[in-house]
Amino acid sequence: MAVIEEAAAVSGGALASASADFDVIVIGSGPGGYIAAIRAAQLGKTVACIEEWRDDAGKPKLGGTCLNVGCIPSKALLASSEHFEQAVHGFAEHGIQVKEVALDLPQMIRRKAAIVDKITGGVEFLFRKNKVTWIKGHGKFTDRGTDGVIRVEVLEDNSAKTYRARSVIIATGSRARHLPGIPVDNKIVSDNVGALSFDTVPKRLAIIGAGVIGLELGSVWRRLGAEVTLLEALPTFLGALDETVAKEAERIFEKQGLNIHLAVTIGKIDMSAQGVSIAYKDKEGVDQKLEADRLIVSIGRVPNTHNLGLDAVGLSTDTRGFIPVDDQCRTSVPGIYAIGDVVRGPMLAHKAEDEGVMAAEMIDGQKPAIDYNRIPWVIYTEPEIAWVGKSEAQLKAEGCEIQTGQFPMKVNGRALGVGRPEGFIKMIADAKTDEILGVHIISANASELIAEAVVALEFGAASEDIGMISHPHPSLSEVMRESALAVRKRALNM
Structure with missing residues (x-):
């Protein structure tokens, strides 16, 4: 009875007498992960955050997908492309005559990269400020002891080290879903990562998927001069939106020059060094073919729950790869939480942040809650x-x-x-x-x-x-x- 009471008195399920390297280990440093780590540190916990991300030069980076190749760089390019379009088409209405406007795409990409460096560097500063230990490498569970302590192995450069924690927060995010049998080289065929770093503006750009990411990326390259065609499998445009907004959006985007085809069935895709050829059936079932210089595949995202060693601690994913959690992001294993894109709900950075705060406060013994309708x-x-x-x-x-x-x-x-x-x-x-x-x-x-x-x-x-x-x-x-x-x-x- 004394042991049970001792365990119940300690958040995370680990015995008070058990030895651990950290009170909390967070796996993943995206918006959910780094916020969870900072909040736990604010609450007086000893915290480590494991992150394996490296940039193209091999330099370790914090921030995960969102800060490195998602939310932040895409919004930087959206802003740059809007300025370019205004200079070419919009300033004249204001009485501003701009002649010989030239696109410097490499500078646009450099600006995007500089913003990413500043933001990810800011996270590194916040870790130092809040005494969060950054552990570089890939983290995976090895076991959970009878004392409730969770062991996480970190692999980096063929070396491994194991750390012990009273609680662990899984915040490994998501990755782009790819089409089966269609290799993504991020040159001719790209996902969201490659689509943020084109070296030239394609004359003809095809996008499979007319959802949020497809529309944002399509908007960037249309403004910069590409002829953009979006192929969407669903019969309705932006079906999650209120119908009046969706209809207005479709009208405006088509007026801007985005070619949007709904209810299509994608067939064979042929790739070459010169471009892609996409066979598809339109909404009437008629065979069509789209020729493009480049293709962006934007058909959703899947959770990063592979190679985490979940079975070593008694966890498993559902059929879609998500980790089941309750309303407070607790998994079925005491002391282990999961947040953000690896759990149910919308794949939104700010949703992950809120869940990160909630998980940290749950570990602290508080009773936070999130209303997902808000x-x-x-x-x-x-x-x-x-x-x-x-x-x-x-x-x-x-x-x-x-x-x-x-x-x-x-x-x-x-x-x-x-x-x-x-x-x-x-x-x-x-x-x-x-x-x-x-x-x-x-x-x-x-x-x-x-x-x-x-x-x-x-x-x-x-x-x-x-x-x-x-x-x-x-x-x-x-x-x-x-x-x-x-x-x-x-x-x-x-």
């Missing part, structure tokens, strides 16, 4: 798309009585002034209580505007509450207020 989504196209809460179709399917308010950007003075009048904000509220149930945005700076909606949902605000709040004039945020007023048919500027 986590925002963003697509960084132009205009941007962002949403939080549920869509109109979801709420109607659940039998909810709702009211909606929608207000366009085209009558907003700030949107007109900055030359970004596309899109709208749509707010959905409970018909009886007026509680906000969802907010859906397609507009410039939607990634920033959605934060107000997240706060509103988190605190159970009504649309009337947003309608009563003073918003700065002129600003894009005024459209949030107008959409809230529109729920009760009280919009003031239309």
Whole structure:
């Protein structure tokens, strides 16, 4: 009985008397992993973070996929390509004549790399500041002792060393899903990694997959001069979005020049040094062929749960490769947590961060919780798309009585002034209580505007509450207020 009480008194399940090198070991240093490590250190734990990532030069790097070849570099290229397109096509409207605009793609790529170096270097600084030990190499479980201590082996350069921890947080992220039988060389055929570092702008670019990553990467290279065609297997465009937003997005993107084909069936893909030839059936079942200089495969991501030694500690994945966890990211093994892309839920960096904080606080004996309905989504196209809460179709399917308010950007003075009048904000509220149930945005700076909606949902605000709040004039945020007023048919500027 004394041993049971001693074990119960210690978070993670390890006996208080057991010896360990660290209170917490985090495997993976992406947004979820490095945040988990920092939060655990803030709570007074001794912490190590294991990371095997190396850049093209072989230098060890923190930050995982997101910081090195995902979120950060893609947004840098999106911004650069937007500036280029404005210089070529947009400045004249403002009375600015720019002649002989030239694209310096190598400089654009260097700028992206410099931003990545700064951000990943910042994580390294935060580790030093918070006394988090960075262990370089590949981490995998070897066993969990009867005292509850978990052993993790780290492999680097053909050498191995084992570390002991009271608790372990798995934060190994995800990788791009590839097409069977189609090798990705990141030259002719690329995933998201290669698509961020083209040495030239392809004349014809094919993308398989018209989801978030496909649209963002397609937008970058279209602005820089590529003819972009997206082939999507699903019959609807961006089916996870509210239908009104998805329809508006499809209209805008096609007007911009993205060629989007839905409900296609991919057939044989032939590759050569000169390019690719993609056979497919269109939505009517007619055979088609697409010739392109380069192909980006963007068909989703799969969790990095291979070669972790999960079976050595009594863990296994589900049929899709995810690690089963409860609402607090606890696995079935005491003392082992899993967060981010390796568990259920959306593959979003900020979701992983929240779960990292939660796991660290659970280890500390606290009782944190996450409401996944309050986590925002963003697509960084132009205009941007962002949403939080549920869509109109979801709420109607659940039998909810709702009211909606929608207000366009085209009558907003700030949107007109900055030359970004596309899109709208749509707010959905409970018909009886007026509680906000969802907010859906397609507009410039939607990634920033959605934060107000997240706060509103988190605190159970009504649309009337947003309608009563003073918003700065002129600003894009005024459209949030107008959409809230529109729920009760009280919009003031239309």
